[in-house]
Amino acid sequence: MTLAPSVSSAREPAGLPARERILRAAERLFYLNGVRATGIDRVVAAAGVTKVTVYRHFPSKDELIAVYLERRHETWIAWFGEALANARAAQPSAARNAHPLDPLLQVARDWFAQPGFRGCAFANAVAEVGATVPAVAAIAARHKSAVRDAIATLLPAGETARDMAWAATLALDGAVANAQSGVGSAEASLQGLRELLEAVALRARARRRRG
Amino acid sequence: MTLAPSVSSAREPAGLPARERILRAAERLFYLNGVRATGIDRVVAAAGVTKVTVYRHFPSKDELIAVYLERRHETWIAWFGEALANARAAQPSAARNAHPLDPLLQVARDWFAQPGFRGCAFANAVAEVGATVPAVAAIAARHKSAVRDAIATLLPAGETARDMAWAATLALDGAVANAQSGVGSAEASLQGLRELLEAVALRARARRRRG
């Protein structure tokens, strides 16, 4: 079995407290190489601390994974919400073909283009550890729900807004998974996502017209 | 780190040749617990052979993983194509609300309900080993392309059929990922998938009408 490929062996700056360095190193390595594929020793090396220090701050690796996901959830959702708001603000509302979910497409494009993009951290964690770490499944569910809520802010409040936001969340998930596995597929994923989002938005408009 | 949870320690029947038993055991364990999380020793035990026998048939674990994915791809696509065809044949074509992608929704429902469902084997493998095993990414791409082709058989051949099938593929991926991670989410995933598929189908009909 091929092991430990692109380890990204950078070190966290020494000025920060140890716990923060550990978490930053874990965030980078866990996301890039997977929570299971990344050993504690690698986190130790990247954080520039010792193993004792890690285990003084976190009782187990599972706990470290849980805290990593918690932080990732908060920072990612904050970024996502802001990016959506910015994209919507920049959207020329009079533009032809403008639909309420278009900002989501732009944000997805930005996300996929980020260096070191490797898909959804939560979906990856679930795929890696499955149901063996209950905390992982729990936070993944919470995360997905928060994504839906963020997307819902793009939509006019109404009876079907929740369903539409949920559908858009699934569409995003599919595009993310595809962009992750992909051979030259970032653009293709975005194309498919656009098709889905436009279709959903059009259908919603038709529904509203019918009343 | 919690290890080896639901190992499903059944044994393959002794009547079959060793290579077949190995592959069947690998198929079950790799899918259920992940390709990385499953050690060769576990495959050995489940297949009822010895390690020497495994390594006489497969030069390395990576190779075994590749063959596993190859087989899974073939059997899964065969099942999928047939299930789609059956669902379409059973579809009362005069039914109200019938749209060409509806069989896909039914097949997804069946798939999610299968015992031991744990998402898309290829997406999971990519999430686990990432780019470290190039064969994994390659076959995952091939698989996704085959899924799109199978879905395209539901659609009237036309200019946009390929795009629609691709969009439906992404929608399915999203629903699968969600059903996998999910706390009581199989039904919610299907609901979202239905919303997406209906929207895509409606838009296609509108396009056709416009000519």
Next chain:
DNA sequence: GCTTAGGTAGACAGACCTGTCTACATAAAG
């Protein structure tokens, strides 16, 4: 000044990983 928290270094236990080794058994094919 003394205690306590947080840090360092590195060895260690016990487990699991992949892959190889020796040595023997069986059965079909030439």
Next chain:
DNA sequence: CTTTATGTAGACAGGTCTGTCTACCTAAGC
């Protein structure tokens, strides 16, 4: 009958994994 393929059993090497251990250091708070 002999070769070759395929199987068995189990030890082994060398590595990685999580988590614990001893022993020492430093700086802030009381």
